[in-house]
Amino acid sequence: MRLDVVTIFPEYLEPLRVALLGKAIDKGLISVGVHNLRDWTHDVHKAVDDSPYGGGPGMVMKPTVWGPALDDVLAGPDGETDPEVLLVVPTPAGRRFDQATAQRWSQEKRIVFACGRYEGIDQRVFDDAARRVRVEEVSIGDYVLIGGEVAVLVMVEAVVRLLPGVLGNQQSHQEDSFSDGLLEGPSYTRPAVWRDLEVPPVLMSGDHGKVARWRHEQSLERTRERRPDLLPSDD
Numbered sequence: 759m760r761l762d763v764v765t766i767f768p769e770y771l772e773p774l775r776v777a778l779l780g781k782a783i784d785k786g787l788i789s790v791g792v793h794n795l796r797d798w799t800h801d802v803h804k805a806v807d808d809s810p811y812g813g814g815p816g817m818v819m820k821p822t823v824w825g826p827a828l829d830d831v832l833a834g835p836d837g838e839t840d841p842e843v844l845l846v847v848p849t850p851a852g853r854r855f856d857q858a859t860a861q862r863w864s865q866e867k868r869i870v871f872a873c874g875r876y877e878g879i880d881q882r883v884f885d886d887a888a889r890r891v892r893v894e895e896v897s898i899g900d901y902v903l904i905g906g907e908v909a910v911l912v913m914v915e916a917v918v919r920l921l922p923g924v925l926g927n928q929q930s931h932q933e934d935s936f937s938d939g940l941l942e943g944p945s946y947t948r949p950a951v952w953r954d955l956e957v958p959p960v961l962m963s964g965d966h967g968k969v970a971r972w973r974h975e976q977s978l979e980r981t982r983e984r985r986p987d988l989l990p991s992d993d
């Protein structure tokens with residue numbers, strides 16, 4: 759999988775090169791390109807934003823900078839736009855990013871992330887891109903961030919960990935929270951008693967069927983309590 763990120767803060771994406779993600783790069787499972795948007799500016803101040811039409815607070819990122827940047831980054835080896843690439847725009851106004859999204863994106867060959875700052879990017883940038891590639895505007899949650907870079911780190915980790923060979927134990931992500939639509943239940947390890955707190959005895963019973971049933975019930979109970987929205991409605 760090839761991942762590209764366009765940002766005015768390339769250093770924000772350095773975490774992509776450490777730990778498991780760094781190992782995935784070293785193994786050739788993914789390749790990552792981080793591009794500084796300011797490389798596509800032409801003025802001495804390297805301006806990437808301007809005042810919003812219609813007034814209002816803050817600044818909007820310029821289409822005359824983003825357009826050429828995406829023309830280049832979305833291009834394939836022939837210099838033409840690669841029609842198979844997926845353009846992802848992290849934004850509070852996007853559809854919710856979830857595990858199903860991560861699963862779906864893990865099948866992609868190329869994903870380009872456009873990181874906005876300020877009050878966002880001129881909408882025409884995505885309207886223009888949508889003429890040539892698939893564009894998904896997504897949100898990682900209902901809160902206000904300063905820019906899209908941290909959202910990209912979240913989404914890239916959620917996607918890349920699903921790629922074959924990235925996680926040591928391929929079974930790991932099959933037992934993730936959300937993989938069966940439920941929250942993961944509690945986990946325990948040695949010692950059996952810690953500060954007078956005991957590991958649930960069923961987990962030391964050696965009865966795999968009982969353990970599986972107990973874990974499922976724990977997941978259901980935790981999901982009912984913390985995320986009832988994940989459960990099918992009764993009606």
Ligand SMILES: Nc1c(O)cccc1[N+](=O)[O-]
Pocket residue numbers: 848849850896897898899900901902903904905906909
């Ligand atoms: N929430 C938010 C934001 O405020 C700015 C950029 C991206 C996101 N998001 O992906 O959730």
